[in-house]
Amino acid sequence: MLNCRACLWRCIQALGVPNTSAHGLRRSVNPLLRHGQQRLLNTRDVYPAADERSMGRKEGGRFLRSGEDHWKKSAFAANLKKRERTALRETPIRSTTIETPNLARLGRRDPQVSDSDWNRRKRELRHLQDPLELATFVRKELDKGKDEEMLQLVRMASHSMQCVVSWNYIIDHYLAKERVNDALKVYNDMKKRAQFPDSYTYTILLRGLSINAHTSGVVSKALSVYHSLSAPNSRVAPSIIHTNAALRVCARAMDMDALWGIAGKIPENGPGAANVITYITIINAMRQTLLLNGPKGETDDEAAARKERGIMEGRRMWEDIVGRWRSADLVIDEELVCAMGRLLLIGSRPRDWDDVLSLVEQTMDIPRLVPRLGSSGRYDAGLQRLRAPNVPRQYRVDDDHLSPDKTSMRGDEFLALTPQGVGSAVSNPLSYARPGNNTLSVIQEACQKIVANKASEGYWHLLTDPTTYNIVPDLNNLNMRLRNLRQNRASGAAVQLLQQDMLDKGITPRPGTFRIAMSTCVRDKNNHNSLKHAGQILNIMTQIMEDADPKAVTMYAELALSFPLAKGSDLVDSLTILNPITKNIRIQLGVGGQEYSRGTGPAYLKGESRQDAIAALRKIHGVYDKLLFSNLIAEEQKAPFKAERARLSSFIQRVMFKGGDSFDLPKHEESGPVEEVDLHGYLQDERGAEGTAGEGKAELYEQDDQRPAWRKQWARPMERVKPPGERRRNWAPSLDARGSPRDM
Structure with a gap:
């Protein structure tokens, strides 16, 4: 129990x-x-x-149970601890389905991509979970030139996300690199991978095709892309932005038939109606076509008739623009006004040029400062009749715009608009355009064509006045102003414009600026100060430019030769100014000059630039001839000029007859630097040592041999130096009377 x-x-x-x-x-x-x-x-x-128990003993000191944990010392616990440490050291294997969903549906590897590239793209794609992060990464890598790698990455990402923006970046990158076919392939590949193009895709594609309009077949490709927007299955509705991009492609390719085909389908109202950019594109395309796309062998009368038809089309278009502007459906800006103004400036009639000022008055509320052509106010103002020698005779009459009943038929499109309404209910919703630098250039060119010098000056002061429009003139405006001054023969005003409006305001003139200013002095040669003004222009040029412009120097030398009031002192002053410039041009011909357009450093003059430099030296040589072969100065004062003329003549002959590729320096240049010649020594009563030495050298040259140095050099027998290793060709041994070879 x-x-x-x-x-x-x-x-x-x-x-x-x-x-x-x-x-x-x-x-x-x-x-x-x-x-x-x-x-x-x-x-x-x-x-x-x-x-x-924690101590492992009782009150009497007798151990009943050990305080140690035997499980912690067991092999099982040690093995578990080891596995934990190993697991902590190893990189955790992420679940593809949960952590990286963009790698879940990659499928098998593309056979066109290598294993290494495939694994690299997978590692990159693991960290790009969002389409925005992917697009940012693709754009940065494309800037580094990794276009193929980014195309692989975007193709892999297209399996799991919508990455249209990344595709757009790749298309834009290819078009910027002029790889049109590759961009279109990417566009088609994009659609095959269920990446449906959005509105930005078509805009980027059409804009890139307009940049590459010089390549063949671009217009047809652009039209196919643009017309695909109007297809029944298109996901994107065409907008005016796409229309403007397509028009730009046709305009840059100068395909007016395709341009009018697109423009004819533009709706009159609604979101797809034409805007300011549409009209600017069409007007600029018309102007470029009239200037550059004429048929081969076209006569002047045919060209004038073709321009007349183009101007009439532009006038009819402007009527539509003004109608929409008055109804507040369109906002006119400066670019549109200047585009229409430049179209009128290439017209065949003086009336077209005069309407530019009416156009500015209509759209910018700037009053005309000169009466219209053919109006009574022009004759009352005492302005002379406009002469247009380069215009065909049938287009010269400035009042042929009047109909038999004396009503205006041409030019009403640009009349100033009157407010609509009666009494206090007058409302004028017109928003006038604000003029800028482009407007200033157009007005100056129009005043030049209609020979309105006072109006040109008035418009200049009106637009540049700080209290009115406060337009700061740029280099193009200043060049147009110089052309008006040249037409008015104002050489002094040209020098003042260079000094005050350019140099004092930090504007660096270009070589063309000095040519316009110098031609102003040439046109004003009957002014007794024109040669002095031309010398001031040359001094400004030597201060600004490292190398003198040969064409400007040539015009200055021509002015010195043809100056009717020239004295001996004037020619000596001219040669004093030309002496350092002559050395500069010789350095350009011998060593190389600063290439102004590119700024890449010294460049050897070739082609037309070399011919211009040689022509400048020959004109300077002509100034020496005019001074030496005349009685403007005494004979004993001509010695330094004879020495300089001899040096210049020798140099010109070497350059012209030896090609200028490689030539030996003259003896006086080999021995050391040339001493400066005192060209003003004739003013001294007693000649110095330098003048005596120069005269002695010239007399010794004339007494030794009257022939120039280049004739002496060419009179020497030419010796042919046979290069080593060259074999004698076409050699046959001489035979004696018996037919056997004879020793040579």
């Missing part, structure tokens, strides 16, 4: 023995219990307390 632990426990509970006698009961029943049943009688005092 007592062998069962449960029965023994129930017996003990039935006795009702208190806990304090538990130890005595255990001693009494100890012989009857086995060792495994003693734990049923343990009370709280049997096992150590929690703090004692």
Whole structure:
């Protein structure tokens, strides 16, 4: 009975023995219990307390249980700890489906992509989860020239996300690199991969095709892309932005038939109606076609008739523009006004040129400063009749715009608009355009064509006045102003314009600017100060430019030769100014000059530039001849000029007759630097040592041999130096009378 632990426990509970006698009961029943049943009688005092168990001992110092954790020292725990450390050191393997959803549907590798490139694109794509991040990354890498890598990346990303922006970046990159066929291939590949082009895709494509309009077949490709927008299955509706881009392609390719085909389908109202950019594109295309796209072998009368038809088309278009402007459907800006003005300036009639000022008055509210051609106010103002020698005779009459009943038939398109309404209810919704630098150039050119010099000056002061429009003139405006001054023969005003409006304001003139200013002095040669003004222009040119402009120097030398009031002192002053310029031109011919257009450093003059430099030296040589072969100065004062003339003549002959590729320096240049010649020595009563030495050299040259140096050089027998290793060709031994070879 007592062998069962449960029965023994129930017996003990039935006795009702208190806990304090538990130890005595255990001693009494100890012989009857086995060792495994003693734990049923343990009370709280049997096992150590929690703090004692941690120490592994009891109050009496007897160890009942070890305080060490044997599981921690087991092999299983050590193996588990090792696996944990290994797992922490290793890179966690991400779940492709959860962490990188853009890699879930890549499929098998493209056979055109190598394994290494495929793995690199996968690693890049793992960190590009968003289409915006992908587009930003693609744009930065395309700037580095990685177009093929980015195309692979975008193709892989197209399996899991819509990345149209990235495709647009690639198309734009190819078009910027003039790779039109590659861009169209990417565009077609984009559609095959279910990446549907958006509105920006078509805009980028058409704009890029307009940039590459010089390549063949671009117009047909642009038209196919543009017409695909109007297809029934097109996801993008065509807008005026796409229309303007397509018109730009046709305009730059000068295909007017295709341009009018697109322009004829533009609606009159609605969001697809023509805007300012549309009209600017069409007008500029008409102007370029009239100037550059004429048929071969066209006569002047045929060209004038063709321009007349183009101007009439532009006038009819302007009527439509003004109608929409008055109804507040269109806002006119400066670019549109100047585009129409430049179209009128290439017209065949003086009336077209005069209407430019009416156009400015109509659209910018700037009053005309000169009466219209053919009007009574022009004759009352005492202005002379306009002469147009380069215009065919049938287009010269300025009042042929009047009909038989004396009513105007031509030019009403540009009349100033009157406000609509009656009394206090007048409303003028017109928003006038603000003039700028482009307007200033157009007005100056129109005044030049109609020979309105006072009006040109009035418009200049009106538009540049800080209290009115405050236009700061640029280099193009200043060049046009110089052309008006040239027409008015105002050489002094040209010098003042160069000094005050250019140099003082930090504007650097170009070689063409000095040519216009110098031609003003040439045209004003009857003025006794014109030669002095031309010298001032040359001094400004030498201060600004590193190398002198040969054409400007040639015009100055021609002015010195043809100056009717020239004295000996004037020619000496001219040669004094030309002396350092002559050395500069010789350096350009011998060593090389600064290439002004590109700024790439010294460049050897070739072609037309070389011929201009030689022509300048020959004109300067002519100035020496005029001074020496005349009685403007005394004979004893001509010695330094003879020496300089001899040096210049020798140099010109070497350059002209030896090609100028490689030539030996003259002896006086080999020995050392040439001393400066005092060209003003004739003013001294007593000649110095330098003047005597120069005269002695000239006399010695004349007494030694009257022939010039180039004739002496060409009179020498030419010796052919056979290069080493060259074999004698076409050689046959001489035969004696018996037919045997004879020793040479």
